[in-house]
Amino acid sequence: MNVWLKTSGLCRHYRRGPQEVRAVDNFDLEMRRGEFLALVGSSGSGKSTLLNMLAGLDTPTAGTIEIEGTALSTMNRRELAAYRAHRVGMVFQAFNLIPHQTALRNVEMALYFNRTPVKDRRSRAIDILERLGLSDRIDHRPGDLSGGEQQRVAIARALVKKPDILFADEPTGNLDRENAAQIAALMSQLNREGLTVVVATHDLHMMQEHAHRIIRLDYGRFAGETVLPAGTGADS
Numbered sequence: 001m002n003v004w005l006k007t008s009g010l011c012r013h014y015r016r017g018p019q020e021v022r023a024v025d026n027f028d029l030e031m032r033r034g035e036f037l038a039l040v041g042s043s044g045s046g047k048s049t050l051l052n053m054l055a056g057l058d059t060p061t062a063g064t065i066e067i068e069g070t071a072l073s074t075m076n077r078r079e080l081a082a083y084r085a086h087r088v089g090m091v092f093q094a095f096n097l098i099p100h101q102t103a104l105r106n107v108e109m110a111l112y113f114n115r116t117p118v119k120d121r122r123s124r125a126i127d128i129l130e131r132l133g134l135s136d137r138i139d140h141r142p143g144d145l146s147g148g149e150q151q152r153v154a155i156a157r158a159l160v161k162k163p164d165i166l167f168a169d170e171p172t173g174n175l176d177r178e179n180a181a182q183i184a185a186l187m188s189q190l191n192r193e194g195l196t197v198v199v200a201t202h203d204l205h206m207m208q209e210h211a212h213r214i215i216r217l218d219y220g221r222f223a224g225e226t227v228l229p230a231g232t233g234a235d236s
């Protein structure tokens, strides 16, 4: 397996008064480029903590994360900022869009930290919104969009940076079944086009038909994995 992302002995422990919370505990993972991974576990099992560390938004208390052989811990601030700004796209359950800005501006703003020339920002934002079926929603503010549309804007905001990897933290958690299924199918399509995808979810069923591999988390620990048939021939 051509390993693209690797974690070894990854830990994120919190001190809560006299107690230690092991949000992520001794977690080992190897992932190849182009893989579609679902991280499944009940609420509190450490999914968000793990994703945030992989995305460079949080720092492990022990263990390592390597991307193409380079440990995030060896990157300086500037390199880590570049990792977040260029290589990682992040999608959250709660969309996290800026309410008083249009869909277009919400997407465009992701490029402010991305060294994209000003003249290219707008066209790139429009292109990706169109690709996600939002051409006629470009000037709408989040409050005037449905939940499914808001999540597609949030995905557009993540994708406009042309990331290597998309992390999605319960992206279907706030959606009805139909919209959730559409978002799951969209992630699958993006993955077939080459994007590496990691989705954290407590809805095993939702991702089962799309993911190549399902990893179960329990109390921050690896609790087993299932390799799905769709994943076996996906080494494209």
Ligand SMILES: Nc1ncnc2c1ncn2[C@@H]1O[C@H](COP(=O)(O)OP(=O)(O)O)[C@@H](O)[C@H]1O
Residues within 6 Å of the ligand: 014, 015, 016, 021, 022, 023, 024, 041, 042, 043, 044, 045, 046, 047, 048, 049, 050
């Ligand atoms: N900032 C924090 N301080 C203390 N404990 C935390 C913090 N963030 C998360 N935790 C704890 O870590 C565990 C894992 O949380 P989380 O990663 O959010 O799980 P999930 O996303 O699977 O619901 C939970 O017990 C949670 O209460």
Ligand SMILES: [Mg+2]
Residues within 6 Å of the ligand: 047, 048, 049, 169, 170
């Ligand atoms: Mg979570």
